[in-house]
Amino acid sequence: MPDDQLMLAYAGGDTTAFDVLYARHEGGLYRFVRRLLGVRLSAEVDEVFQETWVRIITSRTRFSPQGAAWRTWAFTIAHNLAMDRLRASGREVVVHAHDDDDGAEGDDAGQRLQRNLVGDHGQRIDPAQPAADDIAFWRSAGRRLLDCLGELPADQRAAFLLHHEDGFTVEALAAALDVGFETVRSRLRYGMKKLRVCMDRYLSAEGEGA
CATH class of the missing domain: 1.10.1740.10 (RNA polymerase sigma factor, region 2, helix turn helix motif)
Structure with a gap:
């Protein structure tokens, strides 16, 4: 129903x-x-x-x-x-990674991160046989994503969560947030750009460490 x-x-x-x-x-x-x-x-x-x-x-x-x-x-x-x-x-x-000890949250966020934010870094997991290092990497990356997400302005964070996690269309977002269509698109665009920059710094540091 x-x-x-x-x-x-x-x-x-x-x-x-x-x-x-x-x-x-x-x-x-x-x-x-x-x-x-x-x-x-x-x-x-x-x-x-x-x-x-x-x-x-x-x-x-x-x-x-x-x-x-x-x-x-x-x-x-x-x-x-x-x-x-x-x-x-x-x-x-601001959400700090060490403040969130929910491993399931980190894993879930890490999987979305793989799809949306880190395609250029070449890190991939075999879902059938993930290595221990892969699991640790994506758990850490997922927590870092939550950290980066917490650094966004609240309006951009809300738009990102509703769109990328809860599946709201841009039209539905405009209705839910009571703002114009272009305003929603701008919040999503700038929010994603900031997340990419934040995650690029993290992934680059991880690559150098490896």
Whole structure:
């Protein structure tokens, strides 16, 4: 059952429809909030995540599929709440690699890094038989990517996460962030450029060490 229909069913009193929506999007929303807030505001991730779902619940009767797809609508709520926390903190939050000990996060980010950011460096992993050195390299690279991501301005970081991790189209991003199409493209372009520069420095140093 599509998200929009589930939300309409929930608004009509079907609580099991909400359970399905929550199970379907819990992980993606939590990951987005966590990475947007960063390690320095990690203590507030659970609160923002919970507040996002409270807003979804209290706004259930106002949801309209004609306005935006449910997923875009929900991520917009999460984005706005997280950005409010970032602004209230009075500073940009920087994620440091040594602050994030989640190995699974590092591996996952490292795989995306291989596809999107380091094609020119020639490092490849055989997915069937990865060597121990390869696993260590990509785990470290994934953590470094999170570090580089944390150095982006919050608006570029949000656009990058929604587009490259959560699959939002540029059109959906413009709707979710309430900005123009060209503004979204600029944020993505400049964000990717900064990430490439940041990762190039890291990979070059790794190559020299090897």
